[in-house]
Amino acid sequence: METPIYGRIGIGHLVEGPWAEALGPIAGRRVRLVRCDRIGGTRRGNPASLVSRGSLDELAHQAGVADIDARRFRMLIELDGTIPHEEDDWIGGRIALGEAILRVSARDGRCAITTQDPDTGARDFDMLRAIIRYRGVMPDKSGAPKAMFGVLADVELPGRVRLGDAVQVLDRAP
Template sequence: MRTVSRISIAPVKSLALQHPDEVRIESFGIAADRFFYLVDRTGRLFSGSLFGPLTAIRPEYDPGQEWLTLHFPDGEAVSGDAAFLGEPIETGIWGRPITGHVVGGAFAEALSRFAGRPIRLARVDRPGDGVDSQPISVLSDASVEELARRSGRTEPLDGRRFRMTVGVAGCTAHEEDTWIGHDVRVGEAVIRVTRPDGRCVVTTRDPETGVRDFDTLRAIRAYRGVRDERKIDFGVYARVAEPGRVRVGDRVEPI
């Protein structure tokens, strides 16, 4: 039986993941997922592909109180009102323009100190806009295990490095690829699997520290090949067909 093994969200894009036991998936995705993001002094997206150690910063966001805390690896914690908004800003995410507002308070100073360059925290104007491409990503545990096996690893591979929304247990390796073009019921929600998830350099980094520790891209390419001469696929993307609540342990059923 296929079940949800893990739910992952990133309240702040590129920072550490959170793993709630349950979420509500709306038509646009999960409201708290990638609700905040980082930009440089020009308004350009500043992400984990540019600076891996971002994933070592642990965010805590209370949407009811609109209160955000960032826990830095040296023990520093910076908190503030996430509704304290400054100037409007337009940023490109994978060629797609989104609008947001810079978040005021002490966040910029702390983030800039950590990154060694001027960085600001921003908040999307419209929930769901902060994702890379589509609101939901899915990856089976068996696919991660197969990658480790093919690579000759003796230690388990931490699947969190792929930053998928929904992890699935009870599948065969890469079974999720066969769901492309089909609807899949996940708990109370229904998602429409649309295309493969082309991976980037972030997956080569330890999900706790952001330090490169395994060349996932080379390993995936070695046995899965390349799509369109450059895309290295691992897992799938999906849109939301029917909103609903999803819990760890819920059944996952292709329709």
């Protein structure tokens, strides 16, 4: 079946079972669940985002705060055991993470949601200003200036990634 998803057409099949019925009251209308037949078949951009604990710790140090809660950045993967911003050096290259292989494609432009406490939603810290003071602004894919923090990646080889899996740099950009 075809279904519109964020302005694109996804090709998939209807998921049978009680899940759609359970989600209907939350959505406030009848819901049908469709599973895409192709991995990433409806994605609008990079399906993976990564940031290192080293980068978060350095940002906290530069901002003069004890800690930066990684949840502010809504990253898919938080890495440990790297130097600050080592993930930036992987842009254009590939990494293995667990059973998956990712091609790191770009820095991640941050938005105002990072200024909000992840538990309360209240604005409590000017994260964008802290990033810009520390790293400056950099152009995003369209050339617009952004506060960049973390990286985006495409999945070249899907696979299981588990807590504690090591990252292996397979190759770097030429």
